[in-house]
Amino acid sequence: MKRVFALVLALTLLATAVALAEDSVKVGVIAPETGKVSVYGIAVRDAVKLYTDEFNAAGGINGKPVELIVYDDKGDPVEALNAYNKLVYEDQVAAIIGPVTSGPTFGVAETSAADGIPCLTPTATHPDVTTYGDNYFRACFEDPFQGGTIAKFAAAELSAKTAAIIYNAADAYSTGLMESFTAAAQEAGMEVVATEGYATEDVDFKAQLTNIAGKQPDVLFIPDYYNTCYLIASQSRELGITATFLGVDGTDGVLSIEGANYDVFEGLYFPNHYAADDTAEAVVNFRTAYEAAYGETPNALAALAYDGAKIMLNALKDVDATGVALGPDSYAAVVEALKATNIDGVTGNITFDENNNPVKDVAIIKIENGAYKFYSKY
Numbered sequence: 228m229k230r231v232f233a234l235v236l237a238l239t240l241l242a243t244a245v246a247l248a249e250d251s252v253k254v255g256v257i258a259p260e261t262g263k264v265s266v267y268g269i270a271v272r273d274a275v276k277l278y279t280d281e282f283n284a285a286g287g288i289n290g291k292p293v294e295l296i297v298y299d300d301k302g303d304p305v306e307a308l309n310a311y312n313k314l315v316y317e318d319q320v321a322a323i324i325g326p327v328t329s330g331p332t333f334g335v336a337e338t339s340a341a342d343g344i345p346c347l348t349p350t351a352t353h354p355d356v357t358t359y360g361d362n363y364f365r366a367c368f369e370d371p372f373q374g375g376t377i378a379k380f381a382a383a384e385l386s387a388k389t390a391a392i393i394y395n396a397a398d399a400y401s402t403g404l405m406e407s408f409t410a411a412a413q414e415a416g417m418e419v420v421a422t423e424g425y426a427t428e429d430v431d432f433k434a435q436l437t438n439i440a441g442k443q444p445d446v447l448f449i450p451d452y453y454n455t456c457y458l459i460a461s462q463s464r465e466l467g468i469t470a471t472f473l474g475v476d477g478t479d480g481v482l483s484i485e486g487a488n489y490d491v492f493e494g495l496y497f498p499n500h501y502a503a504d505d506t507a508e509a510v511v512n513f514r515t516a517y518e519a520a521y522g523e524t525p526n527a528l529a530a531l532a533y534d535g536a537k538i539m540l541n542a543l544k545d546v547d548a549t550g551v552a553l554g555p556d557s558y559a560a561v562v563e564a565l566k567a568t569n570i571d572g573v574t575g576n577i578t579f580d581e582n583n584n585p586v587k588d589v590a591i592i593k594i595e596n597g598a599y600k601f602y603s604k605y
Contacts, residue, residue, distance in 0.1 A: 251294040252287075252543060252553050254279075255314035257307055257325030257335065260299040264328055264452060266480045267528045271327050271349055272297055273521055274532035279540065281516070288544045288553070296320060300331050307331035308338060315344060321553040322346065322539055322561060327528070328452075329353035329370075329400045336363045345542070345561040349535035350528050352476060353399050357583045362562050364583040366535040366574070367476070370400065373498040374407030374450065376589050377473050380496065380605055381446045382415035385471060389420045391444035393435055393459055395451050396424030404450035404475055420444055432459050433466065440468050448473045453480035460491045476500060479527045479592075482599065489597040501530040501574045502590045502601030513573045527574075534572035538565065 256275055259268030276295060283292045296318050298310035307326045311334075314320045322345045326332045332351040339346050340360025347364040348356060354369045381387040390412055395401035405422065412419050420442040423435035436459070439447065447463060447470040449456050456478050463470075474481075474497030481492055503514055503524050513533055517525040525533075542564035543553055551557045569578050575587045591602040 251292050252547075253294050253296055253318055253320040254539065254543070255310075255318065255320040255323040255325070256295055256297040257300050257310045257314070257323065257331070258297065258327045259302040259331075260297075262301040262303070263454060264302045266453070266483055266526075267327050267350065268299070268302070270526050270529040271325070271532040274517065274525065274529035275324055275349075275536040277517060277520055278533045278536035282536075282540050288540070288547050291547070293540060293543075300326055302328060302331060304331045304334050308334045311335045311338060315339075315342060319554065320344075321543060321557065324349065324532070324535055324539055326351065329356060330398070332356050333399070336360070339363060343558045343562070344555075345539070345558060345565060347535050347539050347565070349531040350476075353403055355399070361583070362558070364538070364565050364579060366531045366538060366572075366577065366585060367500055368587060368589060369584055370403040370475075371407040373475055373589060374404040375411035376605055377448070377475070377496065377498050377591075378408045378411035378417065379415050380498075380591060381471075381473055382412065382417040384603075385446065385496075387417055387445040387471070389418050389442070389444045390446045390448055390473075391421040391423070391439040391442055391470065392419060392448045392450070393423045393425065393432065393439065394449075395427055395455070397427045398451070400477070401450045405448075408448050408450065430458060432462050436463050436466050436468065439463075440466050444470045446471045446473050449478070450475045452477040453484065457481055457484055457487055457491070460495070461488065464491050471496070473497065476527060479599075482594070482597065483526075489594075492594045493596075495594045496602065497592055498589045498605070499592045500527040500587075500590065502592055503599060504601050505590070509571065509573050530573040534570075534574050534577060537572055538568050538570055538577065541570065542568065 258271045279293050300307035327350050329351045332348050336359045349366045352370045357363050394405040421439045449459050472495040478497040545564045546560045577585050588604045591605050593600050593602040
């Protein structure tokens with residue numbers, strides 16, 4: 228009798244689990260949980276999970292919980308495309324959040340255009356990301372916007388007359404930022420006296436920096452991710468370059484490098500999507516919840532991911548409320564719901580333009596005494 232009861236109980240629990248799985252709405256997440264840019268991927272994954280937990284606790288998608296399916300793309304385009312194919316054809320998700328950096332996002336965006344599945348990258352800033360199809364959105368500003376903004380800021384607010392640039396000539400993100408900075412600098416009357424390129428795997432930049440040192444620029448623009456930025460900044464100071472450093476959103480994370488000498492970053496300015504020390508209610512609430520969940524202050528990519536999850540899950544909820552079953556048959560409806568977004572997020576009020584790019588302000592951050600400090604909106 229006990230065996231029969233145990234069998235019945237087991238079958239009941241199994242049936243309940245299956246029913247819950249069938250009632251849940253699957254959403255895919257593609258992010259680098261390992262590799263060189265894992266600090267970004269982990270922040271994005273954790274913030275998406277944080278918002279999803281809050282969303283589910285508030286009732287989910289009209290009573291149905293959201294089930295996140297997360298794949299690690301390691302910051303690699305091939306891995307990202309493999310993750311996409313699993314999510315669409317095996318897991319049959321209703322929508323995808325990610326990838327995180329621009330390189331892995333290109334292939335996913337291009338492939339997804341034919342499928343039409345609604346996708347939103349919280350953080351890939353290259354302008355081409357949203358050009359492949361009508362189904363791809365982003366929560367962050369574009370590279371031309373941030374590259375141009377920091378150039379104009381340097382000319383207007385720092386009174387910089389000359390600038391030098393050192394960039395990754397093999398990386399679309401870095402190259403695009405170099406180009407937008409150069410164009411905006413010229414428009415603002417700031418002379419670019421040196422532009423030096425390097426390869427992705429380079430760790431010694433002294434040849435390029437020696438050329439830059441001879442030009443004595445007022446500012447040095449470093450459009451690359453935080454690890455490379457640290458190497459370049461350190462070697463610049465070793466060579467006696469006194470220029471004010473200018474970074475990009477990828478600079479966020481430099482103060483998380485274990486064992487780094489943060490003094491080399493003193494006085495660095497970079498454009499970002501939000502400032503952790505902003506006193507706006509939405510920022511304070513997000514920061515408090517994130518710190519309680521993960522024990523650390525959220526970076527800008529976490530803020531963007533939180534907003535990205537909010538945008539995507541609420542679009543799914545709106546479509547579900549119309550009676551459309553979420554899945555392949557709902558792709559077009561969710562895309563239209565995303566286009567109609569008008570939401571207040573951690574990074575500000577967010578609407579989308581005709582190219583699925585957000586309309587929003589940029590925050591200028593300055594590193595002072597080993598900490599990020601909100602400088603101004605620009």
